[in-house]
Amino acid sequence: MGISLADLDRWDPGAVRGVATTTTTRAEHFRDVAHDQSAVVAKLEWEGASHEAATAKAQAISSSLLQHADECDLAAREVTSAATEVESIKAEWNRIQRMADRWGITIDIATSSLECFRAADPAQQAENERHMQTVHDAIVDLLRRANSTDQHLATALDHATREMADGDIAEAPLxxxxxxxxxxxxxxxxxxxRDPVSESDWTTxxxxxxxxYDPKNKGVDANIVVARIKPVPGQGVVRSNLFIPSKDVWAPSVELPPFNNGHLLPYDNNVGDNRGFSPTVGPEESRVAIYTDFENGIxxxxxxPSVxxxxxxxxxxxxxxxxxxxxNGAxxxxxxxxxxxxPGGEVPAKAIPFSVxxxxxxxxxxxxxxxxxxxTSFPALEIYSDRNGATTPLLQSWPSFTDDASGPMVGLLPHKDVGESTIIPSFNSVVPQLEPAQPGPIHGPQAVPITPPMSIVPxxxxTPFGPAAGEVPVVRTFTPFQGDEFLPPR
Structure with missing residues (x-):
């Protein structure tokens, strides 16, 4: 049974964060005990085999306690991430409720049904039905996110309460x-x-x-491409992250898998990012990260790396x-x-395109x-603005159809529009169509249209980006035509 609207109202991110705080306190306690254990043995004054045995035992106990502390820290981070997801979902639920209230739509939380007074005017009734559909679609998408978050939260809380008893140990950065x-x-x-100085500098x-630095990547470098743009001071850094929400995903393979990997279908398991939306993630915690630094113009x-x-x-x-x-800087x-x-490498996958x-x-x-x-409908996309010392979420788009392991195989298509619908069209130019002159009367003046027919041209x-190690390309700057440039002078 999935999450209901009533469940959303009952969700308490503060209580979830309380679990994270308790788990962190436990980690600090065991870390202190581990250090005390080593210090006590170091102060003992005797020699010989018994001293060596005691020292070895103390070191083993200390290492075990430190490992347990690391496990608690990892569990706390997972719970904190889940709490952030819950807060994001609660905020979106409040936005949907305000939108419904503005349109005169009643949301029955107990039955998850929508009601709206029927208008006598057909045009108004059609508008009401469109509003009802908008609210319905928003709720369906929100509940899909909530179900995924609930699974993430359940796993995180289980890890925290069991103190990572399954032996899934937090590894230190490399x-x-x-x-x-x-x-x-x-x-x-x-x-x-020059050296980085400002917050924007360090983000870039x-x-x-x-x-x-994540141990799972085994020291393999990320591939980075860059390009320069005209700076727009005051606009900060815009971070766009494309990430896989699940722990792992199916990746097509041309070879049959080994018999001991749990399945007999032609796919491998690739490691996902295993997270929800988070404004605090670094550039290594997504499949693809695109940072637009308006301050430094890059x-x-x-x-x-994929694993x-x-x-x-x-x-x-x-x-x-x-x-x-x-x-204008856009x-x-x-x-x-x-x-x-x-299969076959990246080039055919991008050309098909079977790609993000x-x-x-x-x-x-x-x-x-x-x-x-x-x-593409998969994976998840999040965009944040780091500006004037604050981080603002600009866009958070969850996978439309599936957010589990099947995402790359069945969830990429179709494409979907995200964010403000006016942004991309603002780059289009309005230009006159090139049409042959229409035949007119043999004698007398030819008909000339007052304004030529226009076309919308994207x-x-x-400008293609280049590797950071080489000469950095400069992005082409242009001003879109608005159409009035081609009108005859008055």
Whole structure:
């Protein structure tokens, strides 16, 4: 039985965060005990085999306690992530209720039904029915997200209460914070010739750093492509993340799987990102991350390594990214990324396309960036604006049909519109159609139309991104024609 609207009302993210706090406190306690254990043995003054045995035993106990503390920390992070998802869903539920109330629609939480007074005017009744359908679709999509979050939450709470008894141990990053900071500084310096200073600098520096610090990636670097744009000061950094919500996904394979991997169908299991929406994730926690830095005038796109859970192989694909920019600073991006383990490789997968692809527009405004686009229905997409010391969610789009392991095989198509519907059309030009002159009377003046027929033409000549190690391409800037440029002078 799935989540109901009544369940949404009862969800308490504060209580969920309380579990995370308790689990974190437990981790701190065991970490303190582990350090005390080592300190006590170190102060004992005796020598010989018994001392060595006691020291070895103390070290073993200390290591076990530290491991348990790490397990508790991982469980706390999972619960915190689930709490963030619950807060996001509650906020969306409140938005839907306000929208329904504004349109005079009553939502019966007990039965999940909608009611609206029937209008005598047919046009008004048609408008009411459209509003009812909009609210209905929003609720269906929200409940789909809620069911997925409920599963994530159940798993996270189970891990926390069992203290990771299944032995799923939290692994430490492959490099310390100091080493990561040094790598980010070096990556930023290669592009800009200076060290990062501002928050925008450091956000972009993290995206530019190709190193993988998550142990599952086994040290395989991400593939990064970049391009320069005209800066728009005050618009901050826009982070666009494409991520797989589930723990793993099915990936098509041309070979039959080994008999010991639990299935006999021609697919492998690839590791997913195993998370929900989160404004705090770093550039390594998605399949593809695209950072548009309006402060420094650069777009950084990275495809993180894919992990084949059946074979243990780790491989990073290369994203195909291109862009154009309007003279007002608005940016239009095209992206295409494929599983590097795709049969035949990435090139045919992108060409079919059996890939994650789409178009995203980002338009600066006085109130901050606005976004809209057309994207594949899988995976999940989240876009955040980091500006003036605050992070604002601009767009959160959950997979439309399936968010489980079947996503890459059955959930990519069709494409769907996301965000503000006016963003992408704002890049189009209005130009006169080239039509042959129509035959007129043999004698007398020829008929000339006051205004020629017009066509809507989307932008062309997108600038392809290049590797960060080479010369950085500069995105083409243009001003869309509005149509009045071609009118005869008055």
């Amino acid at each position: 490099a310390s914070d100091a080493v990561q900071r040094s790598n980010q500084t070096e990556a930023f310096r290669r592009i800009f010739g 520096a993290a995206a530019l750093d190709p190193h993988s 777009i950084v796109a990275r495809q993180n 084949n859970a059946d074979t243990g192989q780790v491989r990073a694909g290369t994203p195909d990214i291109s862009a154009v920019q309007q003279s 940016v239009l991006l095209r992206y295409n990324a494929a599983d590097p383990f795709s 692809n789409g178009t995203l527009g980002i338009s600066p405004s006085a109130d901050g960036p606005r976004v809209g686009g057309n994207v 932008p062309g000549n997108f």
